[in-house]
Amino acid sequence: MKPTLTILKIGGNVIDLPSSLETVLSDFASWREHKALVHGGGKQASSLMNRLGIAPQMVNGRRITDRQTLDIVTMVYAGLINKNIVATLQKHACNAIGLSGADAGVIPATKRPVKETDYGFVGDVIPADIRAEQLSRFIDMGLAPVIAPITHNREGSLLNTNADTIASGVAVALSQYYRVQLVFCFEKNGVLRDPSDDHSVIARMDEALFLQCKNEGVITAGMIPKLENAFAALHGGVAGVRICSPEGVENGGTSISL
């Protein structure tokens, strides 16, 4: 039987609020089984851009990663956030190792092709390209990978990649070696029936319910790609997926199934 591996994805306000980050990292550090963490960027990259007087470039509500923006997300995600998370985990006796997708070549990506929009230095990841064997060697050494949402194109360029997509892709790739549990942790208590009511958590969600909720407009905006990443993980062989808040990391939130 494959050993269990839990992959915790943290993003949004969980990263921006020091108290909530500390809670979730001390929980993560205490887990005895194999584990890995994937983090997003929070608001710190935008805040640094503001301080530098760089205006975000948006097309249809999506950010364009030009050269300056790529340098900033590399600094903030792979530098500031990643290394502070690693130092905090080391304090809690968790042998964390921070990785961007370029490190040990673990997550190669392809620059998104220019169609109607040129998204700039944005990388799309194919789970089959992820170096799962290299990641599993780190994990089997007793290390806990802490992965920043920066990938590389194997030709010397870094790329900006969505952290939920990385979490889902890494979970699928590692399912060859482990029984993977994927936990998306963010500021809400789970998938909500009413976004304004934090107690309206949907305990279980399958694809049929997702389609229904999407058609009814109950699930909108940022929750749609998050759920698509969750279902992609299950289709790719991941054993279980949950979406929850820092308080629900152990077993709360919404359980996702096919």
Add this chain to the structure above:
Amino acid sequence: MKPTLTILKIGGNVIDLPSSLETVLSDFASWREHKALVHGGGKQASSLMNRLGIAPQMVNGRRITDRQTLDIVTMVYAGLINKNIVATLQKHACNAIGLSGADAGVIPATKRPVKETDYGFVGDVIPADIRAEQLSRFIDMGLAPVIAPITHNREGSLLNTNADTIASGVAVALSQYYRVQLVFCFEKNGVLRDPSDDHSVIARMDEALFLQCKNEGVITAGMIPKLENAFAALHGGVAGVRICSPEGVENGGTSISL
């Protein structure tokens, strides 16, 4: 017999000039034996501080690392510079892995005690504390560690540490496992008899000559701590140390001996 490991330290203009960085990284990538790279920060941290309107705080010509400065060096050294070096090495088929001292806990440090001056978040490293066994496992896997000059205090704080000191300390610590050659690569051709004449390279320097040159005022300023780190490495069991320019990385520059 121990296998050979070459540790290349790069700093100063070598990092700031893209053409010189590309040359030295493609040389490094081509080496067949075990290897590791340690990099400094160049001028990019100061340039980001200027853009953010943060004035460097200096005491007796030495920089003070306050909280804001620590965040900036973490972003620039462990993020921007480290990940771009790793991506460039991956392009050249070198399986590089970027590490700060916090990653896998490889380089713990102690915050410098406050005496006349409070240097802030500056870490002093004891070679015996470096996790040489962990680093050697990465190297024996075929990985080339790329180490940024950021350490951690094991209590959750990152610390700013001189890159020459890290290179010397890591070289000493890894001498348990390898016959280590340490190469300090910077913008000069080696240790110069006349700092204004780049052809006045001293081919060999031992401790007696160092003392003589220091007394005569031939060696001054930044070269003194660099040479002290070189001699400390040799006293700690490192097999050979050279100081050279990117063009001299293979076998040029000044050879240091006891």
